[in-house]
Amino acid sequence: MPMITYPFSHFAKTVTFLARQAFLNATVFRGNTFFALFSDLLFVFLSIEVWQALYASKETSLVTESQLITYVVLARLLPNVMMEFVDTVQQRILSGEIASELLRPIRFSVYLLGLEIGRYGHRFLLQVLPIALLIHGLIGINLPTSGLYMALFVISLVFSFLLMFYINYIISLLAFWYTQVFSINTIKNQTVRFLSGIYVPLWFFPEWAVPIVQSLPFASIVYIPMQIYLQTCTLPQAVAYLGLQWFWTICMIVLAHWIWSRAVKQISINGG
Amino acid sequence: MDAIIVEDLWKIYRVKEHRNGFVGGLIDLFRPVWKEKEAVRGIHFTIPQGQSVGYIGPNGSGKSTTIKMLTGILTPTSGKVRVNGIDPSRRRRENARQIGVVFGQRTQLWWDLAIKESFELFRHIYRIDEKTFRKNVEMMTELLDLDQFASIPVRQLSLGQRMRAEIACAFFHDPKIVYLDEPTIGLDVVAKERIRTFLKEINREKKTTIILTTHDMDDIEHVCERLILIDHGRIIYDGNLQRFVDNYGTDRILTVQFEEPQTSVELECGELIGFDQRQASIRFKKNEISATKLIQQLTARYPIRDCQIEEPKIEHLIRHVYESENVEDEGIHAHDHISI
Numbered sequence: 001m002p003m004i005t006y007p008f009s010h011f012a013k014t015v016t017f018l019a020r021q022a023f024l025n026a027t028v029f030r031g032n033t034f035f036a037l038f039s040d041l042l043f044v045f046l047s048i049e050v051w052q053a054l055y056a057s058k059e060t061s062l063v064t065e066s067q068l069i070t071y072v073v074l075a076r077l078l079p080n081v082m083m084e085f086v087d088t089v090q091q092r093i094l095s096g097e098i099a100s101e102l103l104r105p106i107r108f109s110v111y112l113l114g115l116e117i118g119r120y121g122h123r124f125l126l127q128v129l130p131i132a133l134l135i136h137g138l139i140g141i142n143l144p145t146s147g148l149y150m151a152l153f154v155i156s157l158v159f160s161f162l163l164m165f166y167i168n169y170i171i172s173l174l175a176f177w178y179t180q181v182f183s184i185n186t187i188k189n190q191t192v193r194f195l196s197g198i199y200v201p202l203w204f205f206p207e208w209a210v211p212i213v214q215s216l217p218f219a220s221i222v223y224i225p226m227q228i229y230l231q232t233c234t235l236p237q238a239v240a241y242l243g244l245q246w247f248w249t250i251c252m253i254v255l256a257h258w259i260w261s262r263a264v265k266q267i268s269i270n271g272g
Numbered sequence: 273m274d275a276i277i278v279e280d281l282w283k284i285y286r287v288k289e290h291r292n293g294f295v296g297g298l299i300d301l302f303r304p305v306w307k308e309k310e311a312v313r314g315i316h317f318t319i320p321q322g323q324s325v326g327y328i329g330p331n332g333s334g335k336s337t338t339i340k341m342l343t344g345i346l347t348p349t350s351g352k353v354r355v356n357g358i359d360p361s362r363r364r365r366e367n368a369r370q371i372g373v374v375f376g377q378r379t380q381l382w383w384d385l386a387i388k389e390s391f392e393l394f395r396h397i398y399r400i401d402e403k404t405f406r407k408n409v410e411m412m413t414e415l416l417d418l419d420q421f422a423s424i425p426v427r428q429l430s431l432g433q434r435m436r437a438e439i440a441c442a443f444f445h446d447p448k449i450v451y452l453d454e455p456t457i458g459l460d461v462v463a464k465e466r467i468r469t470f471l472k473e474i475n476r477e478k479k480t481t482i483i484l485t486t487h488d489m490d491d492i493e494h495v496c497e498r499l500i501l502i503d504h505g506r507i508i509y510d511g512n513l514q515r516f517v518d519n520y521g522t523d524r525i526l527t528v529q530f531e532e533p534q535t536s537v538e539l540e541c542g543e544l545i546g547f548d549q550r551q552a553s554i555r556f557k558k559n560e561i562s563a564t565k566l567i568q569q570l571t572a573r574y575p576i577r578d579c580q581i582e583e584p585k586i587e588h589l590i591r592h593v594y595e596s597e598n599v600e601d602e603g604i605h606a607h608d609h610i611s612i
Contacts, residue, residue: 014396021393025384088383100378102345105369106397268347268361270285 014106018114019121026122037127040077044131047072048139062203067230070141074229075198075222077128078157079164080120081189085112089172090181099267109169109256116165142230149231152238156225159245163221166252167192173256176263197223217248274354275449275481276319276342281351283312283337283505311337313505314351319498321448322479324471326486326496326513328590334505335485339451342483343373356448369398372442372480376454379434380441381426387437388422391444398445412440415470432463439467443474449481456488468494489587503594513586520589525582526554526566531575540569 026033051072055065063071089112092098101108135141144150171188175181193199195218202210202223213219224241227233233241289305291297312334319325329335340346341353344360344367353360360367373380382390395405413419416436421429429437435455442450452471456464472495475482484495492499492513499516501509509516525545533549542556556566563581570576 010396010399014393017393017396021385021389097378099340099345100373100375100380102364103343103368103371103373103380104397105365107365268345 011110015110015114015117018111019118022115022118023122024118026119033122033126036123037130040127041131041134044073044076044135047076048135060203063201063232066140066142067232068201069139070230071201071226073132073135073141075196075201075226077131078225079160079192079196079198079221080116080123081164081192081198082185083116083165083168084119085116086168086172086185087181089169090175093173093175093263094179094181098263102264102267109260112169113165117161120161144229144231146231148235149228149238152242153225153228156228156238156242156245159242159249160221160225162249163217163245163252164192166249166256167217170252170256170259173259173263176266192218192221195219196221197226201226215244217252220245220248273321274318275321275323275356276317276483277352277354278315278317278338278342279352281312281315281338281341281353282310282349283334283341283346284349285309285311310505312341312348315502315505315507317500317507317510319481319483321481322475323498324475324482324484324496325498325500326484326492327500327502328485328492329502330594333503335502336453338502339453339483339485343371343451344368369445370448372445372447372450374435374438374442374450374452374455376435376452376457379426379438381434381438383427384425386423386425387418387440390426390437390441394441394444400445404446408444408446412444415473416440416466432459435459435463435467439470443478443480446478447480449483451483451485453485454487455484456486456491464488464491471495489585489590493586501590501593509593517586517589520593521584521586522557522559523584524556524558524563525584526556526563527580527582528552528554528567528570528574528576529578531577534574537574542566 048069051068052065055068089098092101104111132141136143144153167188171184174184178184195213195216197219202213202219205213214223220241224245228238228241285308286306287309288300289307291300291305315334315338327335327338337346341348342355342360344355344364347361355367356370358367381387382393385393391405391409394400400408413422416439418436418440421433421437426434426437439452439455442452455471456467459467468491471482471484474480475495482495484491486492496513499509499511499513500507526542527546529551530549534552535549537544537547537552539554541561542554544552545555546553554566556563567576567579
C-alpha cells in the first residue's frame with residue numbers, strides 16, 4: 001500500500017495534483033471530447049432503440065421498461081473500460097523505457113491512478129452528465145428516490161472506477177511477458193463489456209449463470225452499481241454488494257502489486 | 273562523508289543462447305541454453321560527497337550496468353553498494369528521493385506535462401518545501417534559460433530544450449548525487465557549453481556529487497575532477513583527471529615551419545614524425561626536454577619562421593590506455609562484450 005512509505009496527506013496532494021493536471025490536459029483536446037460525445041450519444045440512442053424493441057416483443061416481469069432504459073443508458077456511459085494509459089504503459093514496457101519509473105520516489109500505479117481520476121472527472125462532467133441529462137429530457141430516465149441509495153451508489157461507483165483502473169493496470173503490465181498487447185487488450189475489453197453487463201444486463205443471462213457471473217469482479221463494475229441505482233435490491237443486499245466490490249478491489253490491488261513486483265524483479269535481474 | 277561506496281561489485285547476466293534453425297528454435301522453447309555474461313567484474317571505488325567524477329568506458333564495458341546498480345534499477349549479483357549509506361536496490365524509492373538522474377536517450381520528464389507543471393509535480397512527490405522550491409525554480413530558469421519554453425508540453429520541445437529541462441528536473445529537489453548519462457548527446461556546441469557551465473557551477477555551489485558518463489571528452493575536461501575508466505567490467509584507471517593528463521599525456525608535438533626548404537632534419541632529442549622540406553613535426557616527451565630548449569636547438573641549426581605545440585587530447589590518451597589494456601587482456605575476455 002502506498003500509505004506505508006508515503007504519508008497520506010502527501011499521497012492525497014500528489015494524486016489531487018495529477019488529477020487536476022490530467023483534467024486540464026483533457027480540456028485541451030476539445031476535438032476529442034466532441035467526437036467522443038457524439039459517438040457516445042449515437043451508441044446510447046441505438047441501444048435504447050434495440051432494447052425498446054426487444055422489450056415490446058417479449059414482455060418480462062424482471063424489470064420495467066423504464067428501469068431497462070435507465071440501465072442501458074447508464075451502463076453505456078458510466079464505466080471507462082479502455083483507459084488511456086494502457087497503450088502508453090505497454091509501449092514503454094516494450095521499449096524498455098519503463099525502467100526509469102523505478103527512479104521515481106512515487107509508485108507507478110499511484111501516478112497512473114492520479115492521472116486517470118482526472119480524466120474520469122473530465123469524462124464524467126463533459127460526456128456522461130450532458131448525455132444523461134439530454135436523454136432524461138427526451139425520454140426520461142429513472143432517478144433514485146432515496147438519498148441513502150444515492151449515497152451507496154456513489155460509493156459503489158468509486159469501487160467500480162478503482163476496479164476498472166486496476167484491471168486496466170494489470171492488463172498493461174502483462175506486456176512484460178506477452179508482446180501481443182493488442183489481442184490482450186481486445187480480450188479484456190470484450191470480457192469486461194460482456195460479463196459486467198454492459199452489452200446485456202445480467203437479468204437476461206441464463207438463470208444458472210447469474211449467481212456465478214454476479215460474483216465475478218466484472219459484475220461489480222456495472223451491474224452492481226446499477227442495481228443500487230435502480231433500487232432493485234434491498235438495503236442489506238446493497239451493503240452486501242458493496243462488501244463484494246470492496247473484496248474484489250482489494251484482490252485486484254494485491255494482484256497488481258504482486259505483478260508489478262515480479263516485473264521489477266525481472267528488470268532488476270536482467271536489466272529489462 | 274562518502275557519498276558512494278562500492279566494494280567488490282559483480283553483475284552477471286544470464287542470457288539465452290539461441291540454437292540454429294527451426295528445430296533449434298523448438299528445442300530452445302523447452303530447454304533453453306543459458307550463458308553467463310560478466311558485465312561488471314569485481315569493481316571497487318569510493319566517492320566523497322561533492323566530487324565530480326567522469327565514469328568512462330566504451331560500449332559494453334559495464335559502465336551503464338554500474339550506473340544502473342548505483343541508481344537501484346539493477347540488483348547486483350554480489351558485492352556491496354552504498355549510496356548515502358543505503359543499499360539502492362533494496363530501498364529503491366528511498367534512494368530515488370536523494371538522487372537525480374539524467375539519461376540522455378531516455379526521458380525522466382512527464383511527457384504530457386509542461387516543464388512548469390513537472391516542477392510543481394516534483395515539488396509534491398519529492399516533498400520540497402515552498403521556499404526551496406521558489407529558489408530552485410528561479411535558479412534553474414536563469415541558469416538554463418528555461419523561461420521561453422516553460423509552458424510547452426515536453427513532447428513538443430526540441431532536443432536541446434528537453435535536455436535542459438531534463439537536467440533542471442534532476443537537480444530540482446537538491447539531490448546529494450546526480451547521475452548523468454550522455455547529457456550532451458546530439459546537442460550543438462552552444463547547448464553543450466551551457467550544460468557544462470551549469471554542471472560546474474552547481475557542483476561548486478551546492479556541493480552536489482556528480483557522476484558523469486559520456487563519450488564527449490570535452491564534457492569530462494570541463495566538469496570533472498576525477499576520472500574512472502572501466503573496460504571489460506574492470507576498473508583500469510581511477511584518479512585525479514589532471515594527474516591522468518600529466519602521467520599519460522607527456523607527449524607533445526612540435527610543428528615547425530622553415531624559412532627555406534630543407535633536405536633533412538637532424539634531432540638531438542625527440543622523434544621526427546612528419547617532414548616535407550618546409551615543415552617538420554617532432555614528437556617529444558615533455559619530461560625529457562622542455563619545448564623552449566627543443567626550439568632553441570632547432571633554431572641554432574635551421575632558420576625557423578613559425579612553430580606550434582600540440583597537447584594531446586584526453587580522448588587520445590584514454591584510447592591509448594584502452595589499447596594497452598586490451599593487449600594484456602586479449603584472449604581471455606575479448607569475446608564477452610555485452611551491451612544493454
